[in-house]
Amino acid sequence: RKEVEQDPGPFNVPEGATVAFNCTYSNSASQSFFWYRQDCRKEPKLLMSVYSSGNEDGRFTAQLNRASQYISLLIRDSKLSDSATYLCVVTYQKVTFGTGTKLQVIP
Amino acid sequence: GAGVSQTPSNKVTEKGKYVELRCDPISGHTALYWYRQSLGQGPEFLIYFQGTGAADDSGLPNDRFFAVRPEGSVSTLKIQRTERGDSAVYLCASTLGGNADTQYFGPGTRLTVL
Numbered sequence: 692r693k694e695v696e697q698d699p700g701p702f703n704v705p706e707g708a709t710v711a712f713n714c715t716y717s718n719s720a721s722q723s724f725f726w727y728r729q730d731c732r733k734e735p736k737l738l739m740s741v742y743s744s745g746n747e748d749g750r751f752t753a754q755l756n757r758a759s760q761y762i763s764l765l766i767r768d769s770k771l772s773d774s775a776t777y778l779c780v781v782t783y784q785k786v787t788f789g790t791g792t793k794l795q796v797i798p
Numbered sequence: 799g800a801g802v803s804q805t806p807s808n809k810v811t812e813k814g815k816y817v818e819l820r821c822d823p824i825s826g827h828t829a830l831y832w833y834r835q836s837l838g839q840g841p842e843f844l845i846y847f848q849g850t851g852a853a854d855d856s857g858l859p860n861d862r863f864f865a866v867r868p869e870g871s872v873s874t875l876k877i878q879r880t881e882r883g884d885s886a887v888y889l890c891a892s893t894l895g896g897n898a899d900t901q902y903f904g905p906g907t908r909l910t911v912l
Contacts, residue, residue, distance in 0.1 A: 699838070723898040734889060734903035735841065778840050782897040785854050786831065788840035 692717050695781050697789035705797050708769050712792045714779030715761045724755055724762045725780040729791065735778055738764075769796045800824070802904035804890050810910045811880055819875040819907045823892030829853075830873050831901065832865055833889040841889055847873060848896065880911045 696715045704710045716724075724741035739746060741753040741762045752765040762781075766773055774796045779789035803822045811817050823830050829848055833841035843857040847867045855865070862880075867873040877884055887906040893899035 695840075697840075725900075727901075734905050735901070736903070737900045740900075780901075784897075785843055785846065785856070786897050786901070787843065788833075790838070790840045 694718060694787045695779055695789040697779050697792045699790055699792060701793040701795050703795045703797055704769055706769055706771060708796075709765065709767045710769055710794065711763060711765045712777055712779075712794075713761050713763050714781075714789050714792075715759075716779075716781045716787075717760070718781070718783050719757075719760060721760075721781045721783045723782040724753075725782075726753055726762075726764050727778040727780055727788075729776045729778055731775075735788075738777070766794075769794075771796050771798060802890055802892055802902050804888075804904035804907050806907060807905065808908045808910075810912065812912050813880060813882060815880050815911075817877050817880055817909065819877075819888050819890075819909070821873045821875070821890030821892075821904060823871065823873070823890070824902055825871075827892035827894055827902070828870070829893040829896050829899070830867060831891045831893075832873070832875050833891065835887045835889055835906070844875070846897075877909075880909075882911050885909055885911045 726738040727735040728738045729735040745754040750767045776791040778791045832844040845855045850870045891901040891903045
């Protein structure tokens with residue numbers, strides 16, 4: 692089993708839709724969790740950290756489920772500018788990135 | 799302030815040659831990471847420095863790859879006897895403290911081995 696797994700997509704959704712991504716991780720001792728966004732041919736940039744209590748930033752909500760070992764990202768009211776690859780990051784003794792989930796928001 | 803910078807932005811080399819890739823982290827960031835990213839994949843961890851020392855080099859694929867950070871700031875990733883399979887984007891990131899902190903990435907170096 693991969694350390695961090697994501698559905699690569701692509702997820703094609705219309706503007707205004709709500710879309711959710713999950714990311715599973717294998718190491719139950721994992722300590723820190725993040726979502727990064729990567730635009731085509733650009734470097735990854737932090738979207739949000741994921742806390743045990745869950746956290747929300749505008750249209751974005753991230754949650755952590757330690758029992759089932761996954762994190763999720765929910766995007767409400769999708770915008771065209773949300774089109775990107777969303778990378779899940781899990782840290783224990785090292786930093787591990789998922790392969791990313793590609794989102795395409797369609798007009 | 800200045801972000802993470804990487805040079806060169808693109809490097810084309812021939813199989814068997816030696817290359818050096820440079821990373822200049824954000825000033826004051828103690829931790830520096832190197833990753834390799836192939837098309838359609840997430841960044842693959844190579845090595846992590848805390849200060850001048852390599853805290854974890856378990857991601858280096860073989861002994862052709864080596865990295866240094868002699869003064870705890872700028873780092874150089876060195877690849878000997880390059881192979882076509884080394885072609886990828888090499889990303890550098892820095893954090894203020896360590897693994898639990900936000901990673902700030904440079905724009906990457908696109909390496910093409912012919």
